[in-house]
Amino acid sequence: MNTSTATDNSLWIRRFQPRPDSTVRLVCLPHAGGSASFYLPVARAMPDFADVLCVQYPGRQDRRSEPLIDNIPELADHVFTALLPWADRPLAFFGHSMGASVAFEVARRFEREKGIVAAALFASGRRAPSAHRRESVHLLDDRGLIDEVKSLSGTDTQLLGDDEVLRMVLPAIRADYRAAETYAPEPGEPLHCPLLAMVGSDDPKVTVPEAAAWAGHTEGPFALRVFSQGHFYLVRDQAEVIQAMSDRLRTSLAA
Template sequence: MARPRPNPSASRRVVCFPHAGGGASFYRPWAQHLDATHELLAVQYPGRENRYAEPLIPTVGEVARAAACALLAEPARETILFGHSMGAAIAYETLRLLEADGATHFTRLCVSGRRITDFPEEVDAAHRTDDELLTAMTELGGTQVEVLREPDLREMFLTIIRNDYRLIDTYRPPCDAEPIRADVVALIGDDDPQVDRWQVKEWASVTAGTFVWHEFPGGHFYLVDHAQRVVELITRDHWA
């Protein structure tokens, strides 16, 4: 777990799960939008940033189990999970494991830019060319061009992306999953090519708690331009 601004006295924590190809540093700017009652944590997946020497994990379930173990080792305090795109699926599976373990302080799941039903036909990332992978990422707006210009960085990035695409392309939520107890907040950009408002509303089916959804201007990475509003929304005590 990465902590941009450690705050052990905070009464509440926000734990963020990155998108495919992303690392914990993506969420570092969010710390400036949180007040003193919140601490920001970001999950650092193996194989990237300060964990670049560790082997990549090939399935959502394995990543979720590792994240759940790390979170259970933290002091218990009210916790919000936020995941964007691939991170939304991992956050959801992590929360299912935490609740199955009896944890009750994980009170809210915030999912962004990700569907939970109506999946497209599976595509094997191993069969995609490097150019196809890079095009898919740059069209969504989540890849820094500087990374693609450096051969060594490009190769490392492609290895991560290929793993993450295979991970998420093969993930399907269990059809017999028990509803989670935590409330769910679903977020979307109004011009997201991967998920529409009807698909994002299907997240209501995973919870026995409160469900709300919100739409922001922008594409798949709308949250870059609306970070403060997103943080304010996911930490809000009540919704109108």
């Protein structure tokens, strides 16, 4: 496969640290309001056996002029299609917050459409699809939405104080919240891949039991890791998160 062609042909996939000799591709899907660049540190820190592919949703950064997508199934359809040229070796998926829901749906599509079972699914900072909550942050006015994002520390608060930047990022944040909060997974068979759920002990968006409920969404090995801090625990605990993912991938690849 010509990896440069695959990159050029897809606005969806960013490959910050190419590792052409890798044995697995780790696909990283951002949180609501997030972008592919959030995972640049992960791309740099993962061991050489993992080629990190970072997803860029439309409506942000260099894709800010493109129409927004405000539902998980459509996002998953696009990501699935964009990843097909990269499926020449095992795929693993890491998604944080909304990204975990997208990752789950993309993994489902690979199993259902291609018979490809993921090397692993890493669901971070997100309750299981079966652990439903009624939420309506996406219906708040701009000030309410900004306060929500600030409370999670998911976006630089200095940027949120810049009116010009706000005009650019708020529509994408709102669309992402709408996608996450209206997500209702279709009934279907559980996955067959290893699944590691990770959560911050003080996360206001997901409780430990809600994260543990991911166990019901795979017939493969399941584990739960609880970190201290809140929703964006993975920024402070990056080394531990990468170690946990690396260990799981090594075990999966050796099986």
